[in-house]
Amino acid sequence: MSVETENQGSRLDPVKWILTFAILSAAVVGNYLYTEQVSVLWRAIAVVAAVVVAGLIAAQTGKGRDAIDFAKESRTEVRKVIWPTRDEAWRTTAIVLVATVIMALILWGLDGIMVRAVSFLTGLGL
Structure with missing residues (x-):
């Protein structure tokens, strides 16, 4: 500016x-x-x-x-601005989608483990 x-x-x-x-x-x-x-x-x-x-x-x-x-x-x-090509945009989008799915699965697994651990410690069943 x-x-x-x-x-x-x-x-x-x-x-x-x-x-x-x-x-x-x-x-x-x-x-x-x-x-x-x-x-x-x-x-x-x-x-x-x-x-x-x-x-x-x-x-x-x-x-x-x-x-x-x-x-x-x-x-x-x-x-x-140097804009990305169509191929670069598709590849970047694919990488973001794969990383998002992997992180969602990891968080889903951790959540399941934590729910079971808390229910075991508190004595409340699922």
């Missing part, structure tokens, strides 16, 4: 956040209230539009700009 000074928000950031949450709340409440009157398609379009508008408003805040910068830097870092 880059070492930069943090983006300073403006004095209007709290107003922008309140407006963002008000728009999202209105979308949720409107979707609930107009369940019977408006078709699902129009309600979905309205909710998507409200989310987009709220996202655009939130992106204009200091924290919104920081989040966008973080997403851009993350995308750059993901491009640098």
